[in-house]
Amino acid sequence: MRSKEMSSQGKQPDQVEFAVGCSPVCDVVRKPKRRKRKSRPAHRLLGAFTALPLVWVLITGFFLNHAEDFKLDTTKVSHPWVLAAYGMLPEGQAYRAEHQGVVVTEWDGVVFYHTRVLENTTGLRAVAGDTTGLALLLDDTIIRLDSAGEEIERLDELSFPAMPVDGLASYEGKVALLAAGDWYLPDADWVEYDKVDVVLEPAGLELVNDTASLEFLQREWSGGGVSMSRLMLDLHAGNFLGAFAKYFYDLVIVCTLVLIGTGLVLQWRSSGRGRASNAKL
Numbered sequence: 001m002r003s004k005e006m007s008s009q010g011k012q013p014d015q016v017e018f019a020v021g022c023s024p025v026c027d028v029v030r031k032p033k034r035r036k037r038k039s040r041p042a043h044r045l046l047g048a049f050t051a052l053p054l055v056w057v058l059i060t061g062f063f064l065n066h067a068e069d070f071k072l073d074t075t076k077v078s079h080p081w082v083l084a085a086y087g088m089l090p091e092g093q094a095y096r097a098e099h100q101g102v103v104v105t106e107w108d109g110v111v112f113y114h115t116r117v118l119e120n121t122t123g124l125r126a127v128a129g130d131t132t133g134l135a136l137l138l139d140d141t142i143i144r145l146d147s148a149g150e151e152i153e154r155l156d157e158l159s160f161p162a163m164p165v166d167g168l169a170s171y172e173g174k175v176a177l178l179a180a181g182d183w184y185l186p187d188a189d190w191v192e193y194d195k196v197d198v199v200l201e202p203a204g205l206e207l208v209n210d211t212a213s214l215e216f217l218q219r220e221w222s223g224g225g226v227s228m229s230r231l232m233l234d235l236h237a238g239n240f241l242g243a244f245a246k247y248f249y250d251l252v253i254v255c256t257l258v259l260i261g262t263g264l265v266l267q268w269r270s271s272g273r274g275r276a277s278n279a280k281l
Contacts, residue, residue, distance in 0.1 A: 046259040053252045060236035067229050078225030080218065085240065088222035094214060095205035097127035099134060099170070102149075105208065107217050111136070113149040115220060126203045128168035128175045135175040137168045142177075144190065153190075161193035167202030178202055 063070060083089045090108035097104050105112045106124035123139035133146040142165070144152040157163055162180035169176045169183070176196065177184045183200055184193040208214060219225055231240070238245030 046255045046262065050252055050255045050259055053248070054256075057236060060232050063232050064229070064236060067232070070228075072229035072232060073227055075228040076225035077228060077231055078219040078222065080215075082226055082231065083218065083222050086222075086226055088226070089218060090221045094208035094217055095124070096208050097124075097203060097205050099127055099129040099203075102129075102134060104134070104136065105213075105217065106205075107208075107221055110221050112217065112220065113145065115216075116149065117220065118143075118149075118151075124205065126168040126205070128170045128203045130170070130175045131173050135168055137165065142168075155190060159190065161195070169200040169203050171196075171198070171200055176200055 063072065067073060080089065090110070092108050094105055094107035096106070103112075103114055104124065104127045106122070109122040111118045111121040111124050118136075121136070121138065121143060124136060125139070126137040128135050128137075133144065133149075133152070136143040136145065140157060142155040142160075144155070146152055157165075160179055161177065161184045162182070165177055165179045166181075167178035169178070171183075171185065174185050176198075177186070177193070178200070183196050183198055185196055186193050208217070234240040238249050241248055
């Protein structure tokens, strides 16, 4: 009965069905899965980690070798975050005074006559003008400047009619001093002073708020910025990272050594499998 049924279905009685991929004798013998090597992903990870600092060192080294060609010594960087990293940003707020088109500004102990820095000048309190130029009241000194901004003389407390000097004002083509609560007018040589019975408004300073002026003052306060050669050298040596630099480069060195080691291990294993395959052939 079974033979007839199988014959009616177009099959031989003794024919055995096999699945695709099987042999008539036994099922396909699959090779055991090869165990994943931990060194390979570690090699990739370390390669990605060490690539950036190595490229960093190579690029900065290239620019340092050609510093003259790229004019790195004469090129300066004045970006705020670069200046902040070098501690070259002024603190506090900038104040200025203007008299007949002449602007005098102070920011963090540095006084500017227009765009030029006035040396050994700090603590600006007031600015007033006369026919010869300007008078700058500092903490305990008055500096007289000519119309070109060049210093004429410095007057200390021994030259004042009284102490303390609390303000300046422009009056009748002269600079009036507010000393000990009274106003005084100096002579042409600022040797003799005449007390005047007037009420004047002391000259003051205004806060600098516009962004363009502040950015300009920041750049000038820092001497124009950091030279590109200095920046490249610090980037190359890691000084730009501060105290963290040596630990960062130590980590890069260790990772590089491990990267070399895992590469050698992978090469040795690949060579071993190649030799084994050739021996079988």
